[in-house]
Amino acid sequence: MRIPLDYYRILGLPIQANADQLQQAHRDRAMQLPRREYSEVAIAARKQLIDEAYVVLSNPEQRQAYDATFLGAAPSPEAESETSSSSPPSSTAEPFTPSLNIDNEQLVGALLILLELGEYELVLKYGRPSLNSKPQNAEKDQQLARADIVLTLALACMELGREQWQQGSYENAAESLETGQKLLLQEGLFASVRGEIQADIYKLRPYRILELVAQPEEKATQRRKGIQMLRDMLQERGGIDGPGNDQSGLGIDDFLLFIQQLRGYLTAKEQQSIFETEALRPSAVATYLAVYALLAQGFAEHKPALIARSKRMLVRLGSRQDVHLEQAVCALLLGQTEEASRALELSQEYEPLAFIREHSQGSPDLLPGLCLYGERWLQEEVFPHFRDLKNRQSSLKDYFADERIQTELEALPSESEEIDEWAALPNQRATVRPEPTALKVENGNVVPVNRSTRTPAQTATPASERQLAVVGGKPPLARGGTATLTPNSGVSSRPASIPPHPPNGRSSTAPTPPNRAGRSPKNSRFLLIGAVGILGLGLLLFLVSRTLTWLEGAFSEPLLQGEQPQVQLDRPPVEIPDPDLQPTTVTGELNQQSARQIVQSWLDAKSEALGREHRTERLEEILVDPALSRWRSQSQQARQENWYAEHEHSLQIESVEMSQLNPNQGFVEAIVSEKATFFENGQLDSASSYNDPNLRVRYELIRQDNQWRIQDMVVLR
Template identity: 55%
Template sequence: MRIPLDYYRILGLPIQATAEQLQQAHRDRALQLPRREYSEAAIAARKQLLDEAYAVLSDPDQRQAYDANFLAKTYELEPDRPGTSSTTTPAESTDTSSDPYTPSVDIHDDQLVGALLILLELGEYELVLKLGRTYLGNNSSLKNGRFGEPDIVFADIILTVALACLELGREQWQQGQYENAAESLEAGQELLLREGLFATVRGEVQTDLYKLRPYRVLELLALPEESTTERRQGLRLLREMLQERGGIDGTSTDQSGLNVDDFLRFIQQLRSYLSAAEQQTLFEEEARRPSAVATYLAVYALLAQGFAQCEPALIRRAKLMLVRLGSRQDVHLEQAVCALLLGQTEEASRALELSHDYEPLAFIRENSQGSPDLLPGLCLYSERWLQEEVFPHFRDLAQQQVSLKDYFANEQVQAYLEELPNESPNSNGWAGSSKVETNGQSSSTRNAGQFSNGREVGSYSQPPATATRLQQSVESEPRVAPATRAVTTVSQLGQVGAEHTTPVPSNSVPVTPPSSQRPASGIVARDGNAHNSLRPAALDHSGPPPRERSRSQVANGLRVPEPEDLPPRRGGEATSTSAKKSKPILLFVLGLLGLAALGYLTTKAFGWATSALQDSRGPKLEANQPMISLDRPLIAVPDPEDTAQAAAGPLTKEAAQTVVQTWLSAKAAALGPNHATTQLNQILTDGALAQWQQQAEDDKGSNSHREYRHSIGSIDAVEMSDVDPNQARIDAEVSEAAAFYVNGQLDPSLSYTSESIRVRYTLVRRDGRWLIREMDVQ
């Protein structure tokens, strides 16, 4: 039989090769053995073909005759032209050598597997597939032993075809043909699975399919909207990856080779290929795991879709989802935008007061000059933020123009805002960092009961602003360039305090083709802005309050506001009025105390008289009296010296366990249905105490609560400060699950199942008690 090869190609040489080159090529090819899965018969057949090619080309006379025939065949004209001849014998050739102008050589039947192996080594993958499948489809020619031992030959051909599929898939992968690559790999895998052969090769194919998956997702999702089936396939592959990883910020593996950082950048890259509705469905599902990143992305999708479609109900859902993030991260700027779009201007102002994003705040204040509030600046900022940082991440909104004026003029929006029930400023779960680091000193952050632009908020509720009022603010806003967005990015969720983000290289193509046969490590985000880069997020389920994002005195070129820069407290009249009212109250309290003392003395006197009368009659003991010994107390009374010594001594592991358990119990009570905050004072101090008291107040105002299930896995470390014996640190593993209820109804999107995390608690000892001052998720 004849195969479409020539002796020069068998040795991997050009026709001009010298005798020395022929000898070296033959030696090298003979030493380069094929994969160990091949049979001895296949390896021997390959060597026979190498030896035959070298024997012909190393003999000058044979080589001259072969070259003449080879050149005539290569450059010969059409058969019907004069001077042409053909040396092929189609009856003896393989199916693929029907082209009379393709060089070919005669081989013995038992050399077929060797010839296929050489074609594979030469990169003729499609030719190998065509030839190999021909013989696999006609098993009768193999079973009669024509090509050698049937079982051995069959296995060798299966292996060669599977390897051709593997290499062809890798070649197509390098060329950016990701779906074609997947089809080639899946064909090889299916063949091996069907025959139950070569598990090692099957593993290699499966590994490449896993690594190829991110590229396929991007290629499929980038197709036009009309390609419904293909885009649905892309979403299915994406959900498989998310399931295997345990979520967007999960730590399990999907075998793609992407670590947490790479995968977050991959998610950021594919967002521009998804519509707002697709992102809303996807990320709301992922937020239920729970996932801080998915919750934040779901908020973006709800905001974008709610604004674009003039559906404030979606924006209100986004606002509720921010409640959970607000307890761990500074998302007050997003909360302010949500409140604005819902016409809740007082809540928007209060959220701005709690925000630590100073650059946007400076922009908002600058563009609100001459106005009694920050509404004009916030309107301008919100419009620009939606246009430049929200809409571009949705394929159906990227080219759409943002107009707050048109949004508030919409009749559907007006009707919803007018019917929206009044909500107190505390009803939306504003919760932020408890302090700001300024020159290394911590200062308490103004809470909800403080002031917004010189006006006290938190003591009353204001109805939502009408669409007309907001339209006037929009129309009167100055048109200047907005400040750079400094709002919380997805990368900061769960890493409270992290200031750094990794810039993502720009890329105009869907994916970056791999430089080698390994995929996905080259995937980068299309958006080159640092604020859009994604970093790993470790969601804190144990409930430590958010660490404030520490800032130096100069942050991003802007001076961090000092206390004197903040709006002044207008409380003079309230203080004097309160002093006038305090006098009659004090007299009333003193009167009550006097009556109580008189009653106590009367009761004691009556008791003494009764006791004296009973003594005169003799003692009367009842049966079953407790066995009380007069030489020792009923209960162990601690020695005052021992107590003082323990209070002043180092923190033990048992005491650390008690501290953590006390905190978890206090948290469950404060954020539970009764919102009992009394226990917080017994375990928290400084900023942590103010933070969680505010969180409990916010939940109570929004008619929401949480039902927790806590457990302490272990106390891993207890360390005392080398400088101050009244300071210590606890490293503990804590598990927490929570069911979140709003208006008595369970909200699955804000609830989460049990998950173990490591938390570091910073403690301070005051009045003989260890109190938690700060918490940090490791």
């Protein structure tokens, strides 16, 4: 077999090297040992090639003969010069590559040297074919050599992935790393190297997510993959600002910066789906980002219902920071002008309020400045954080000119009976909340229209109502969509709006109770007789009850002492196990029978986790990380997205192997027939359903506390 190597490259020398350099290079190469995972077979094969190169090049006659062959195959510089001057170079000519003819026993040594030279693609090219056939009765040296070749290929995949990572090709890097991990998993070897590769895969995830979601919207499959990876990271972290560890190496502050960078590649709808779910944990950061997504969508797409949802979510943040300015914008877009004015009065953000006051001069309130500020803020500070809105142009005039807006505002529920979210500061007097006001466009201006008195035939507004002109200009401030939340230092509490009591503690207009006349003696006598009769009847009932209790105790069996279990005829006091149900955990040796029991328990647990109830209790009994985290996350995602699946399985165990290096590790290959019927929102999803009768799956098992559990799995075909 010929390998693209030569003696000079094996020793790391130029062709002009002298004898001293040759001796030093041989000594250095001999002292450089490969990783500790390599067996003596691989180390000996590598040393054999290094010694062979030194023997040939250290002998002047042999080196001269080798150089003649070596240089004879490659054109000399003079020949190249003459050829280039006489005729143009041939485009089909291939560059000269020196090679060595090696034995099969030397293959692992040659691959190891190529790996040390950084020729990762060549390692994969010449090493993979040797793994196609697995001898049944191989000798020990052959088994060790095969394991060394697997290790070399996995390390080549890892180094190639890191190289692609540095070049910014993140998905290709992930593919290389996952190839190396899958190879090690198939052979059941070198758990420590698999751990290194897995660590790189975890750290690569943020880069992959950015690369995938940045794809054009036409590549929906890749973008969905990136969003799902983001959901997995959020699940492992316990939220955007959660304390969990997703193995990415990002702290809370770094992850917030990553989310902020990511937002520009996500649409408003995608951000709404992600951050509304995260806000339920609860998370103040996710709530604020969800508010941005809902508010941007509602204004851009003329959907007041989304703005109403964002307004309700802002109430949750009121105790953490000053969000009255955002509440004022929401109220304005919902046509609730009085509420918008009251929210502005409660806000303590100096620069925005100064801008609003400056552009409300000559008006009895701050609504003209709020209209200008809200429109510019949404257009210039909110929209740029959404992929589909950054180039979108929207205005308040267009918003309120849309007939659907007026119709939907009419349909919104009245909030007069809800808790007052515009809570006053302690030194402010609470006022009664007026009926919400709708807005419309009239003569090019946005004007308020009272909802309770307006009729469809009205075309003019009362003289007492205010006109809200939508004017141009840019606010001199930067109020952007940052994920950083600053606690509100100006508002100490949010007391409920309760009308003040009179100073003396009672109403000044409350009537005084009339004086009651005394009762007559005749009525008092009747009352006394009735009271005595009731007492006598009660005493008689007490005596009868005690007598019956004594008789029952005298003629019955002794009473049981202590607390007794509650036994029902239709329900046994102790759960009776199903004789056909296999126990989830398996102890003892790993064989065909126990392997079948383990895999079947996993398939049953998977059916429950992805089933109608999304129960994950059995996953924790049969899986460990990383498989446990992956499938638990998928079950929670299915619940959130309101889909489930009904599974049917049949199972055939093909082989069971124990690890040669770890007695608590085993591998099971099985043929699984899986039929899955998917339902989304209660409706059959035929497009997602499938029936695959021949899935070959390799399971990696680990024994913990004398119980076998599945640590990882891979579908071979």
